[in-house]
Amino acid sequence: MSGKALWSGRFEGGMDEGTLRFTSSLDVDGRMAFYDIMGSLAHVRMLKARKIIPEEDADAITGGLRKLAASLKGGTFEMDYSLEDIHTNIEVKLTELIGPAGGKLHTGRSRNDQVATDFKMYLRDAALNTVDAVDRLIASLQDVAKDHRETVLPGFTHMQHAQPITLAQHMLAHAFRLGRDADRFMDAVERMNKCPLGSAALAGTTYPIDRKMTADLLGFKDPTENSMDTVGSRDYVTELAFDASMVAISLSSLCEELVLWNSQEFGFVTMDDRYSTGSSIMPQKKNPDICELTRGKTGSVIGALMTMLVTTKSLPLAYNRDLQEDKKPVMDSLETVRDCANIMAKVVATMKINDSNMLEATRKGFINATDLADYLVTKGVPFREAHGIVGEAVRYCEANHLVLDDLTLEQFKGYSPLIEEDVFNAMSVKTCVERRDSYGGTSPASTDVQLALSLQDLFDRETAVRQKDMLFQNCWDVLLNQ
Ligand code: ARG
Numbered sequence: 001m002s003g004k005a006l007w008s009g010r011f012e013g014g015m016d017e018g019t020l021r022f023t024s025s026l027d028v029d030g031r032m033a034f035y036d037i038m039g040s041l042a043h044v045r046m047l048k049a050r051k052i053i054p055e056e057d058a059d060a061i062t063g064g065l066r067k068l069a070a071s072l073k074g075g076t077f078e079m080d081y082s083l084e085d086i087h088t089n090i091e092v093k094l095t096e097l098i099g100p101a102g103g104k105l106h107t108g109r110s111r112n113d114q115v116a117t118d119f120k121m122y123l124r125d126a127a128l129n130t131v132d133a134v135d136r137l138i139a140s141l142q143d144v145a146k147d148h149r150e151t152v153l154p155g156f157t158h159m160q161h162a163q164p165i166t167l168a169q170h171m172l173a174h175a176f177r178l179g180r181d182a183d184r185f186m187d188a189v190e191r192m193n194k195c196p197l198g199s200a201a202l203a204g205t206t207y208p209i210d211r212k213m214t215a216d217l218l219g220f221k222d223p224t225e226n227s228m229d230t231v232g233s234r235d236y237v238t239e240l241a242f243d244a245s246m247v248a249i250s251l252s253s254l255c256e257e258l259v260l261w262n263s264q265e266f267g268f269v270t271m272d273d274r275y276s277t278g279s280s281i282m283p284q285k286k287n288p289d290i291c292e293l294t295r296g297k298t299g300s301v302i303g304a305l306m307t308m309l310v311t312t313k314s315l316p317l318a319y320n321r322d323l324q325e326d327k328k329p330v331m332d333s334l335e336t337v338r339d340c341a342n343i344m345a346k347v348v349a350t351m352k353i354n355d356s357n358m359l360e361a362t363r364k365g366f367i368n369a370t371d372l373a374d375y376l377v378t379k380g381v382p383f384r385e386a387h388g389i390v391g392e393a394v395r396y397c398e399a400n401h402l403v404l405d406d407l408t409l410e411q412f413k414g415y416s417p418l419i420e421e422d423v424f425n426a427m428s429v430k431t432c433v434e435r436r437d438s439y440g441g442t443s444p445a446s447t448d449v450q451l452a453l454s455l456q457d458l459f460d461r462e463t464a465v466r467q468k469d470m471l472f473q474n475c476w477d478v479l480l481n482q
Pocket of ligand 1: 025029085111112115323
């Protein structure tokens with residue numbers, strides 16, 4: 001199969017098969033077929049409105065493109081791999097359908113602005129889908145938080161027992177972090193909200209085009225400001241690759257914890273059978289593979305970011321073919337984090353919380369030592385001194401295989417005569433947690449505030465995503481039917 005090019009006038013012979021295979025991007029940009037048709041429908045509408053091509057040709061092109069959109073939707077659209085990319089495929093198919101008038105579609109544009117427009121439209125949808133998935137996971141975390149306002153477990157620093165916390169506090173920590181990750185996508189979608197179409201090859205065009213019109217038709221806020229910047233820059237791709245990496249990092253941290261919590265050593269959670277896998281040799285095993293795979297996929301997602309950074313480094317303005325390499329890694333990375341967040345939403349929603357094991361674990365590691373020191377402070381002891389007194393008590397307990405709660409009042413008085421019977425209540429993990437009622441703290445009262453904020457944040461973002469989806473749907477409806 002030798003390449004047949006649409007623009008073969010300048011060439012004497014056909015393209016070598018190897019050249020076609022090497023330069024073809026159809027495997028990847030075929031995924032943008034729908035957006036390519038939408039871009040062309042907007043372009044031809046504008047060409048007609050500005051009388052750049054005759055009305056009847058414009059109408060024939062519109063009719064042909066709509067047929068192609070229908071065949072794409074119906075699954076009957078067949079890619080021709082002798083053509084190097086999706087843009088060429090659509091143009092050739094159009095011309096087959098409607099005759100030479102199809103050749104007028106490419107008036108006043110180039111594949112350089114075309115590909116940038118297609119990719120932006122593809123990416124903003126992919127970004128919003130990823131936000132949806134992340135939001136689903138956030139909702140699962142919020143549900144666990146709602147049900148576990150008073151479930152106490154050890155909080156860790158340096159992976160050592162630090163202070164008791166509630167499960168609500170822990171789940172909401174992940175929810176807020178992921179919320180920022182989702183917001184980052186929303187910010188990026190806003191920043192890339194300018195339409196490349198009409199920048200043409202690099203310098204604009206001599207035709208009296210209306211870029212504001214095509215921008216509106218395709219759901220962009222404005223046209224891009226500079227044609228060379230437009231066809232030569234891919235910072236929005238890199239930015240989304242970074243945003244995806246941040247989601248992957250957040251997921252990896254959640255997954256790491258769940259793998260630990262699901263272990264025999266912790267026993268804090270039990271993964272649901274539907275989201276666990278067995279071992280081919282060890283009959284007793286039930287593995288948290290989904291968490292491990294999600295953690296593992298962080299590598300390829302960060303890889304896509306590195307690919308973008310390195311591929312675009314030192315590229316001279318404006319378009320260079322290097323830029324064709326921008327699609328696959330980032331398309332894949334967005335899909336990966338979306339899949340990971342979607343399945344993790346289910347893992348979190350279905351995992352069994354073993355609250356008695358969590359509570360039992362708080363008996364280890366002198367987790368209430370800070371509270372004993374705080375207790376002494378309430379009795380008038382300077383904190384530094386209290387710190388020393390409790391340190392001695394901890395040392396004694398450790399040597400005798402005791403926990404602080406095991407000491408008698410007599411023994412406590414040996415450390416400080418100010419200690420009274422109320423010390424036992426002050427040191428109970430329930431009290432420890434309830435008393436941390438500072439803003440953002442772990443007390444049930446504080447996490448109630450947090451949960452309300454997190455729910456509002458989720459609601460606002462879901463509303464913003466829905467509005468954007470509706471705007472785009474409306475654009476497609478106009479282009480396809482009106
Ligand atoms: N397949 C190309 C890409 O993805 C389309 C643009 C081709 N432009 C060109 N001047 N060869 O970048």
